[in-house]
Every structure is written in structure tokens, then in C-alpha cells.
Amino acid sequence: MYKYVVRRFLLAVPVLLLSSLIVFSLMRVMPGDALIALMGESGNVGERELQKLRRDLGLDRPYYAQYGIWLWQMVSLDPGYSIFTNEPIAVALKKSIPVTLELATLALILGLVIAIPVGVLSATRQDTAPDYMGRIIAMSGLSLPDFWLGTLVITFAAIWFRWIPPLGYASLWEAPLTNLQQFLLPAAVLGFRLSAATMRMTRSTVLEVLREDYVRTAWAKGLGGRIVVYKHALKNALIPVVTIVGGQLGTLLAGTVIVETIFALPGMGRLTVEAILFRDYPVVQTNVMLVAATLVTLNLVVDLTYAWLDPRIRY
Amino acid sequence: MSTVDRREFLTRVGWGVATTTVALGGTRKAQAATPSKYPDWIQASAKPPKRGGTSPRATAWDPPVIDPRLTQSIGLFQFVGLTSSRLVRYAFPEEATGTTDFTIKGDLAESWQPSPDHRMWTFKLRQGVKWHNVPPLNGRELVAADVKYCFEAYAKEGVQSFTFREIEGMETPDKYTLRVHLHTPNVLFPQNVAESVTVIFSREVLEEDGDLKKRLIGTGPYILKEHTRKVRVVLQRNPDYYDKGRPYVDQHVILSAPDYATRLAAFRTGQSDIHYVSSPSDVEVVRKTNPDALVQEYKNVLAPFGLALAQDKPPFNDLRVRRAISMAIDRQKQVDTVYEGHGMLGWGVPYVYYQDAPPTADQLGPWWRYRPAEAKKLLAEAGHPNGFATTLFYYEYWPQMTSQVQLVQQDLKKNLNIDVKITKLDYTTYYGRYVDGKWDGMSWGFQSGHAVGLDERTYQYMHSKSTKNFFRVNDAVIDELTAKLRQTPDVAAQRAITKKIVDREFDQVLRMWMPYDGGFFLYQPHLRNVAALALRRADGYGSPTLARLWLDK
Numbered sequence: 004m005y006k007y008v009v010r011r012f013l014l015a016v017p018v019l020l021l022s023s024l025i026v027f028s029l030m031r032v033m034p035g036d037a038l039i040a041l042m043g044e045s046g047n048v049g050e051r052e053l054q055k056l057r058r059d060l061g062l063d064r065p066y067y068a069q070y071g072i073w074l075w076q077m078v079s080l081d082p083g084y085s086i087f088t089n090e091p092i093a094v095a096l097k098k099s100i101p102v103t104l105e106l107a108t109l110a111l112i113l114g115l116v117i118a119i120p121v122g123v124l125s126a127t128r129q130d131t132a133p134d135y136m137g138r139i140i141a142m143s144g145l146s147l148p149d150f151w152l153g154t155l156v157i158t159f160a161a162i163w164f165r166w167i168p169p170l171g172y173a174s175l176w177e178a179p180l181t182n183l184q185q186f187l188l189p190a191a192v193l194g195f196r197l198s199a200a201t202m203r204m205t206r207s208t209v210l211e212v213l214r215e216d217y218v219r220t221a222w223a224k225g226l227g228g229r230i231v232v233y234k235h236a237l238k239n240a241l242i243p244v245v246t247i248v249g250g251q252l253g254t255l256l257a258g259t260v261i262v263e264t265i266f267a268l269p270g271m272g273r274l275t276v277e278a279i280l281f282r283d284y285p286v287v288q289t290n291v292m293l294v295a296a297t298l299v300t301l302n303l304v305v306d307l308t309y310a311w312l313d314p315r316i317r318y
Numbered sequence: 319m320s321t322v323d324r325r326e327f328l329t330r331v332g333w334g335v336a337t338t339t340v341a342l343g344g345t346r347k348a349q350a351a352t353p354s355k356y357p358d359w360i361q362a363s364a365k366p367p368k369r370g371g372t373s374p375r376a377t378a379w380d381p382p383v384i385d386p387r388l389t390q391s392i393g394l395f396q397f398v399g400l401t402s403s404r405l406v407r408y409a410f411p412e413e414a415t416g417t418t419d420f421t422i423k424g425d426l427a428e429s430w431q432p433s434p435d436h437r438m439w440t441f442k443l444r445q446g447v448k449w450h451n452v453p454p455l456n457g458r459e460l461v462a463a464d465v466k467y468c469f470e471a472y473a474k475e476g477v478q479s480f481t482f483r484e485i486e487g488m489e490t491p492d493k494y495t496l497r498v499h500l501h502t503p504n505v506l507f508p509q510n511v512a513e514s515v516t517v518i519f520s521r522e523v524l525e526e527d528g529d530l531k532k533r534l535i536g537t538g539p540y541i542l543k544e545h546t547r548k549v550r551v552v553l554q555r556n557p558d559y560y561d562k563g564r565p566y567v568d569q570h571v572i573l574s575a576p577d578y579a580t581r582l583a584a585f586r587t588g589q590s591d592i593h594y595v596s597s598p599s600d601v602e603v604v605r606k607t608n609p610d611a612l613v614q615e616y617k618n619v620l621a622p623f624g625l626a627l628a629q630d631k632p633p634f635n636d637l638r639v640r641r642a643i644s645m646a647i648d649r650q651k652q653v654d655t656v657y658e659g660h661g662m663l664g665w666g667v668p669y670v671y672y673q674d675a676p677p678t679a680d681q682l683g684p685w686w687r688y689r690p691a692e693a694k695k696l697l698a699e700a701g702h703p704n705g706f707a708t709t710l711f712y713y714e715y716w717p718q719m720t721s722q723v724q725l726v727q728q729d730l731k732k733n734l735n736i737d738v739k740i741t742k743l744d745y746t747t748y749y750g751r752y753v754d755g756k757w758d759g760m761s762w763g764f765q766s767g768h769a770v771g772l773d774e775r776t777y778q779y780m781h782s783k784s785t786k787n788f789f790r791v792n793d794a795v796i797d798e799l800t801a802k803l804r805q806t807p808d809v810a811a812q813r814a815i816t817k818k819i820v821d822r823e824f825d826q827v828l829r830m831w832m833p834y835d836g837g838f839f840l841y842q843p844h845l846r847n848v849a850a851l852a853l854r855r856a857d858g859y860g861s862p863t864l865a866r867l868w869l870d871k
Contacts, residue, residue, distance in 0.1 A: 088382055
């Protein structure tokens with residue numbers, strides 16, 4: 004197991020290097036730069052001043068030099084400063100990561116809390132009203148895009164209940180109640196989408212497992228329905244579900260971009276989008292690398308979870 | 319089993335889309351023209367103002383940095399006008415006679431006088447004005463040397479250097495007197511230092527920090543208590559503000575909400591006091607849930623967007639081509655369809671500087687009228703009987719802009735056989751390419767949004783030597799007239815010259831303005847002394863006008 008983990012981490016190095024090269028190149032291919040965006044419709048900055056600013060920020064150096072410097076910054080865990088705001092990127096990340104982490108975690112929890120029971124219910128009550136209902140919910144989750152659902156939720160909350168989550172992010176530690184009000188709706192929107200695929204997968208795998216011989220044996224032994232379904236069938240049905248959830252984490256992170264914008268949460272999604280729009284190279288590059296590293300790690304965690312779920316699996 | 323045929327399916331889908339559109343706040347346009355029934359001016363309240371309360375507003379804009387030397391972003395100036403003073407300012411809503419009242423009032427300066435040749439301006443400063451009572455200023459008195467330092471810093475570097483490099487030198491004969499010597503006479507200089515972007519910042523902060531990116535300390539009615547990017551800006555009442563008894567509101571909270579639906583929901587639920595919508599039908603959608611909201615129709619005095627042509631290169635350096643293109647565009651169709659009949663045909667210099675009423679279609683001259691047959695003839699005379707191919711790049715500031723661009727494309731193809739290849743760009747790419755001024759073909763051009771003054775709107779935007787001349791105007795007559803305007807103290811004569819500038823612009827089709835609409839402001843019913851003024855929107859560069867706001871609840 005230890006060797007496996009080390010090997011996986013070593014394999015992650017070329018993946019991250021390739022990601023870094025792709026994001027660095029793409030940012031440089033895009034026209035426009037952060038200095039132009041910073042001027043904000045003033046337009047009255049001379050070329051000499053712009054050149055000076057570019058020199059100060061190291062943007063006049065050859066690309067390979069810029070890439071090398073940035074890689075070193077990544078390795079030394081000092082990503083530098085935002086061109087656009089002049090804020091240390093580490094500080095910006097320290098503020099935005101907890102927001103996205105909280106949103107993603109809540110969405111994941113909500114998604115699983117909806118998906119697994121409904122998926123199991125659909126499977127155990129196949130072709131009955133609860134099953135149809137579960138499948139409709141799952142299909143809706145797969146079909147409705149986050150931006151549409153998020154906009155609809157906030158609009159109708161305002162019209163029907165005269166309430167929307169309070170604007171102006173409040174930290175979980177400083178104002179937990181306000182924080183929960185701010186996060187529940189966006190997490191529900193994200194979680195709903197996440198739950199859809201998980202629900203479908205849970206239903207189909209539980210259906211499959213319920214037809215296995217060992218389950219029939221369990222029934223024949225006279226075990227109770229809950230024990231058969233939840234102890235014997237579900238655990239074995241979960242491996243593909245975990246795979247699906249692992250694969251959905253990337254989608255979940257991508258979804259935060261839209262949902263954070265709609266619900267005005269200052270997370271990594273908004274930070275990255277703003278940085279892309281304003282050509283804030285260091286911020287975009289650092290964020291993409293962080294997301295890439297996170298996904299690599301999560302995939303490893305998913306693989307390790309297989310072994311926990313199925314003791315026959317050994318690395 | 320009932321069946322749904324194709325027609326019924328489309329009908330149902332159509333209803334579904336329409337219902338959703340209304341539910342989302344009616345961000346799309348209704349087909350029928352809806353005349354406005356709302357006033358364009360809200361009178362100041364006759365009641366005695368009440369102190370206290372918090373005024374929140376949701377905003378789409380975040381300031382990149384809070385250093386006014388480095389950006390003219392609306393994200394910054396939506397609140398800097400409340401924390402910082404200027405030498406002089408434009409009238410606040412309660413002082414103004416209407417939206418187009420551009421009277422200049424004293425802010426830090428009590429009075430100002432030009433020398434006979436208008437090359438020197440003497441400003442007498444108010445005594446006893448204190449900086450905010452926070453370190454390192456700790457409420458010390460503002461003196462003339464502070465203003466001098468600030469203007470020198472603006473001239474030295476940053477986005478305002480063009481404006482302040484007009485200053486040859488400054489002297490401070492005493493603590494409360496500032497003499498400004500200009501390189502060339504300029505009767506309009508006070509207007510330039512009344513612009514919302516020319517705020518006075520503190521010398522100590524710049525010297526200690528090397529920039530103004532972390533601390534913003536001024537002498538204005540509010541103290542910046544918190545600035546958390548993408549979250550909120552909190553402004554707290556300055557108890558030592560020189561205008562005793564003011565401001566009335568204890569706190570302004572500006573909440574970051576980049577999504578339109580969120581801002582609308584915030585207004586509906588009382589989390590935002592001010593909301594802007596672009597069309598009459600949008601107003602009605604909001605009033606369904608907020609029938610008591612105060613509504614102000616915002617009547618623009620100029621159009622900020624137009625078709626910019628690479629007029630220093632063929633084929634657009636040929637006047638006949640520019641005139642033909644202008645005549646081939648049906649502007650009224652854009653007003654009727656895109657702006658629901660509620661819009662202006664388009665002109666660039668604020669009309670209030672040269673006449674009392676908005677220009678009529680006739681006043682815009684023959685080249686602004688839709689005359690496709692004449693346009694085709696003129697283009698043929700210019701050597702393009704079969705049209706030509708060109709490009710147009712733009713950034714979609716709002717969805718209707720794309721419709722306008724496409725209507726222009728259709729008109730030019732239909733009437734002149736000009737093939738326009740449209741490229742829609744993201745903001746940074748568009749902005750960089752546009753201000754760089756080296757592009758070919760056409761662009762959907764803009765003039766900066768913050769400017770109020772005549773000098774900014776004429777000399778600085780149209781003179782061939784100006785760095786803000788984005789439309790690439792290079793016309794000797796315009797150069798001469800805009801320079802002459804700066805040397806003409808008499809207001810009637812100024813209006814006459816401005817009219818000549820405008821007439822020349824229309825005649826030579828130097829900037830091809832396109833229809834525009836001002837939109838509408840919605841205010842919570844308890845807001846008093848609030849109104850958007852021409853070129854000074856309460857939620858943007860006109861934020862200083864909120865200094866006199868009070869809450870009647």
C-alpha cells in the first residue's frame with residue numbers, strides 16, 4: 004500500500020508538470036494583459052509607463068524565464084503576488100479556499116444524503132411510484148444546469164419568501180448562523196446535481212447486487228430487510244458509486260464557479276474567473292495547479308477507498 | 319393517448335421560456351414599445367433630514383485596487399467619492415435644479431479665481447478641514463500643500479497623468495491658498511478637478527506604503543472601515559466631516575453581487591437600496607413585487623457607444639465612405655426594437671453644453687438620417703459600388719449591445735453590400751485592442767464613463783494629440799475649436815463653439831454614435847435626497863451625491 008501511494012504521487016509529477024505547461028501556454032496565448040485591464044477605461048497611460056510596469060512585474064522576460072520562475076515559486080510554495088490586485092496570492096487563497104471547501108463539502112454531503120437513500124429506495128421498490136419519483140429527480144438533476152437552477156432558486160426565494168441568503172460572506176467561525184444561511188441554498192443547488200448521477204448509479208448497482216447469490220442466501224437465512232440491503236448489498240454496491248462520486252468532484256469544483264457567482268460567495272471559483280478575465284497570470288496558474296493537485300489527490304483517495312470497501316482489493 | 323404535434327410543442331416551449339424570462343426578472347426585452355411613465359427627476363425631500371441607519375446596496379463592480387492613481391475603475395469610484403473630497407464638485411441632488419445642473423460647488427475649496435489669461439487658477443481652501451481620524455493622519459488639518467502633493471503625484475504616474483500634466487507648477491503662498499499654473503490657458507480647469515476621479519489622497523499613506531493599495535484615507539463624509547474584495551465595502555460616518563451635521567446616514571454597505579438576478583433579488587428583499595434596470599418592462603417586473611419603489615427614468619445626455627472606424631486608413635479615411643455608412647444604418651429601428659422605443663438616436667458631446675433640449679433627428683444632420691439609396695450612391699462615388707469586406711470587434715457590455723451590432727451588420731450588408739465580420743471579445747482583449755488604437759476596420763467604440771466636464775468631453779476625447787482620443791479623430795478644425803474652447807471664458811461663446819465642434823463632428827462623421835438608452839433607477843421607498851444626475855449615476859461615478867442621502871424610516 005505504501006509503495007502504491009508513493010508510486011501514485013510520483014506519477015502525479017508529470018501530470019502536474021503537463022498541467023502547468025498547458026495553463027502557462029494558454030494564458031500567454033490569450034490576447035490582452037492585466038495592466039490593460041487594470042487601467043479600467045482610462046486609456047491615458049503612455050506606452051513608456053506600460054513598459055515600465057511590465058518590466059516591474061517581470062512580464063517583459065522571455066516565456067521560458069517566466070515559466071521557470073513560476074515553477075520555482077510553485078515548488079517553494081510561494082506563488083507570488085496578483086498582478087491585478089497586488090495581493091499576495093497565498094493570502095487570496097487563504098480567504099477563498101475555505102469558502103469553496105465549505106461549499107463543496109456541504110454540497111457533497113447533501114448530494115450523498117439525497118442520492119444514496121433515494122437510490123436504494125428506487126432499487127428496492129423497482130418500478131413503483133417511489134422509484135419513478137427517484138428517477139425523475141435524478142434525471143432533473145442531470146438535465147438542469149447549475150446556472151439555471153441557481154438563478155431560479157434565488158429569484159423565486161425573493162419573490163415567494165421575500166428572503167434570499169444574506170449577501171456579504173460571513174465566516175463559519177465568526178457568524179455560524181449567517182454562514183449556514185449563506186451556504187445552504189448554493190450547496191443544495193450543487194448537491195442536487197451531484198446527487199443525480201450518484202442516485203442513478205446507486206440504483207443500478209444495488210439492483211445488480213440484490214440479484215447476487217449471497218444476497219439470496221442472506222434472505223434465505225431469514226435476515227431482516229435492512230440488514231440485507233444496507234449491510235450486505237449496499238457496501239458491495241458502493242464501489243462503482245465511489246468511482247462516480249470521485250469523478251464528479253471535478254464537476255463539483257467546476258460548478259462552484261457558477262454557484263459562487265450567483266450566490267455572491269468569494270470562493271476559488273470567483274477568484275479564478277476574475278483572474279482569467281483580467282489576465283492575472285500568476286493567480287490563474289496557481290489556482291489551476293491547486294485544482295489539478297487536489298483532483299490527483301482525490302483520485303488517489305478514491306482508489307484507496309476501494310480497498311476499504313472491498314477487502315479483496317490489495318495494492 | 320394525447321399527442322403533441324410540432325406546433326403545439328413549440329407553443330408550449332415558447333410559453334415556458336416566456337414564463338421563465340418573466341420570473342428571472344425580465345432581463346430580455348418585450349417586443350412592444352413601452353413609453354416611460356416615470357419622472358426623470360426626484361425632488362429633494364421637504365421634510366427635515368433624519369440621522370442614522372444603514373444603506374446597503376448590491377453592486378456588480380469590485381475595485382481592482384483602492385489606489386486612485388492607478389485605476390479609474392467604477393468599482394473604486396462607486397465609493398471613493400464618499401471617503402475623499404475634491405477641490406470642487408458638482409451639485410448634489412438636493413442642491414441641483416434638475417439632472418442637467420452642472421453647477422460647480424466648493425468642496426475643499428471655498429472659492430476659485432482665474433488669472434486674466436486663465437493660465438493660473440487660485441483656490442482658497444476651507445479652513446479646519448480634517449483628515450479622517452485614523453493613523454497616520456489622526457485627524458490633522460488639511461492644508462494647501464496636501465493638495466499640491468496630491469496633484470503632483472497624479473501627474474507623475476498613473477492613469478490621470480494626462481489631466482494633471484497640464485499643470486506647469488503650483489505654489490502655496492499660505493496654508494489655505496493653492497495657485498495652479500497651467501502650460502496653456504484653460505477656462506475649464508475647475509471642471510477637470512471636479513471630476514469624480516480627482517480625489518485628494520493623503521501624503522502620509524503614499525510615503526509610508528509606497529502606494530495607496532492598502533489604505534484609503536481622505537477628508538470625505540465617510541471613513542473606509544472595511545474593504546474585502548468580492549465581499550463588501552463598509553463606510554462609516556465621519557464625525558469630524560467639515561460639513562457639520564452631515565452626512566445623515568451612519569453607514570453605507572456596498573455588497574458585491576456579480577450576478578444580475580442576485581442584485582435584483584437583493585433589491586426585492588431589502589438587501590439593496592438602489593437597483594438599476596435597462597428598460598420600462600424591467601421596471602414593471604420589479605414593481606410587481608416592490609410596488610412602492612421610487613422609480614427614476616435616467617435620461618442620458620450623450621451616447622457612450624458608437625461605431626469607431628479606422629478613419630486614418632482606407633477605406634474609412636474617405637469622408638464619402640463614412641457618410642455612406644452612417645446613412646445606411648437605421649438608428650430608429652435600433653431605438654424601436656432594442657430599446658423598446660425608449661432611447662436616443664446618439665450623439666457624443668453632452669447636449670447641455672450647447673443647447674437646451676436633446677438634439678432632434680434633423681439637428682443631427684443629413685448624414686445621421688437613414689437614406690439607403692443616397693448611401694449606396696455615395697459609396698459608389700467613393701469607388702466601392704459593390705461594397706467591401708471589413709471587420710468589427712466589440713465587447714458585450716449588456717445583451718442588447720449584440721443585437722445592435724447585428725442590426726448594423728444587417729443594414730450594411732443590405733444597403734451597401736458591406737460584409738462585416740463580427741468578433742465578440744472578452745473585456746480585457748477588447749479593451750486592450752481598442753485603446754491601443756492600431757486596429758483595422760471597425761470597433762464598437764466607447765468614450766469613458768466618468769467624465770462630466772466639457773473639456774474632458776471635447777479636447778481630451780477629440781483632440782488629435784490626446785491619449786484619450788479613442789475614435790482616432792484627426793481633424794485640424796476640431797483641434798483648433800477644442801483648443802479655442804479652453805480659452806473662451808464666456809459661457810454663451812463656449813456654447814457656440816461647442817455647437818461648432820458638434821456640427822463638425824456630425825458633418826465629417828468623425829464618431830458615428832449609436833442609439834442608447836439611459837434606463838431606470840429604482841430606490842427603496844424610504845430613501846430621501848437621492849437622484850441620479852446626468853453623467854453622475856448614484857450607483858457609480860456619481861456616488862458623491864449619496865453624501866446627502868437620508869433614510870425616512
